[in-house]
Amino acid sequence: MISKKQLIPIIVLIALSPLFGVYLANLVGYHEPLDVAGDLLHLKDIRYQINWTPFIDYTVPGLPDMVGYAIAGVMGFLIILGIGYLINWVHNKRSRR
Amino acid sequence: MHIPDGYLDPIWCAGTYAVTIAYLIYAYRRVRANYDVSRVIPLMTVFAAGIFVAQMLNWPIPGGTSLHFVGGALSAIVLGPYLASYVMFLVLLVQALVFHDGGITTLGANVLNMGIIDVWVGYLIYRLVTRYVGGSRGIFLGAFLGGWAGITIAGAAAGTEIGLSPWFPYGIYISLPVMASWHALLGIVEGAITAFVAQYLLTKHPELTQVVKVGVRAS
Numbered sequence: 001m002i003s004k005k006q007l008i009p010i011i012v013l014i015a016l017s018p019l020f021g022v023y024l025a026n027l028v029g030y031h032e033p034l035d036v037a038g039d040l041l042h043l044k045d046i047r048y049q050i051n052w053t054p055f056i057d058y059t060v061p062g063l064p065d066m067v068g069y070a071i072a073g074v075m076g077f078l079i080i081l082g083i084g085y086l087i088n089w090v091h092n093k094r095s096r097r
Numbered sequence: 098m099h100i101p102d103g104y105l106d107p108i109w110c111a112g113t114y115a116v117t118i119a120y121l122i123y124a125y126r127r128v129r130a131n132y133d134v135s136r137v138i139p140l141m142t143v144f145a146a147g148i149f150v151a152q153m154l155n156w157p158i159p160g161g162t163s164l165h166f167v168g169g170a171l172s173a174i175v176l177g178p179y180l181a182s183y184v185m186f187l188v189l190l191v192q193a194l195v196f197h198d199g200g201i202t203t204l205g206a207n208v209l210n211m212g213i214i215d216v217w218v219g220y221l222i223y224r225l226v227t228r229y230v231g232g233s234r235g236i237f238l239g240a241f242l243g244g245w246a247g248i249t250i251a252g253a254a255a256g257t258e259i260g261l262s263p264w265f266p267y268g269i270y271i272s273l274p275v276m277a278s279w280h281a282l283l284g285i286v287e288g289a290i291t292a293f294v295a296q297y298l299l300t301k302h303p304e305l306t307q308v309v310k311v312g313v314r315a316s
Contacts, residue, residue: 017153046103056197077146084142
């Protein structure tokens with residue numbers, strides 16, 4: 001489904017992502033525009049009260065943020081590929097009938 | 098732009114879910130009718146994986162905010178709007194369920210903003226510009242304006258939804274200008290990335306889009 005030519009830029013982006021998503025973010029104080037607007041308007045962030053995943057905010061429990069962020073990138077990438085493979089498999093199976 | 102849980106009241110959550118589900122059903126019918134699905138699923142999957150990873154590169158801006166590439170307009174320019182909506186839906190679904198980036202109650206709104214509005218605004222502006230400006234200059238200009246306008250209008254839509262939700266105490270007169278102006282500024286980078294990547298893919302790697310073109314059934 002994915003060629004080496006397509007895989008290489010994705011691996012490079014995953015490898016670089018902790019630099020942007022963790023290191024530089026901590027350096028300047030990262031917030032999405034919506035989070036900033038929410039803070040300014042005193043909206044209550046209930047994400048941590050109602051949470052269903054151990055990987056919240058692209059972290060992996062027990063791992064440093066930089067490593068966890070890169071592993072979260074690999075996880076998300078593989079999950080999306082897995083869903084694509086599954087849909088393709090189901091579609092091919094149904095169309096063979 | 099991912100709206101978290103708690104920002105929209107149940108009526109807005111239900112309404113945006115209803116619109117999004119209805120659109121995705123319609124888009125699915127259009128895809129099934131017009132494409133060879135077995136050819137486009139692998140391309141859509143790789144595109145979604147690439148968009149997901151590209152979105153992880155947050156570009157922090159001194160002063161406390163940041164931006165990251167969204168990719169709705171780029172997906173629409175390369176794959177067409179119906180396939181692009183499914184690409185964005187897959188990305189947003191995984192972000193919400195696995196990484197809690199965007200809420201579950203607000204997933205309908207997030208898909209509406211980034212998977213439908215961003216996709217269609219970006220696509221229509223790109224088509225309009227390339228109708229009048231030919232060649233690679235048209236691709237670059239159309240993709241830049243499409244990427245910028247897509248993210249700006251999608252940000253304005255998010256501001257409208259939040260502002261009209263009764264849970265938001267300050268109203269649309271504050272939320273809409275805040276979200277629209279912020280995303281209009283950040284959209285310049287979205288437009289630039291969309292322009293460079295779209296031009297590269299459409300001119301240097303036509304085989305990528307050829308998969309879709311081959312997949313289109315002769316009508």
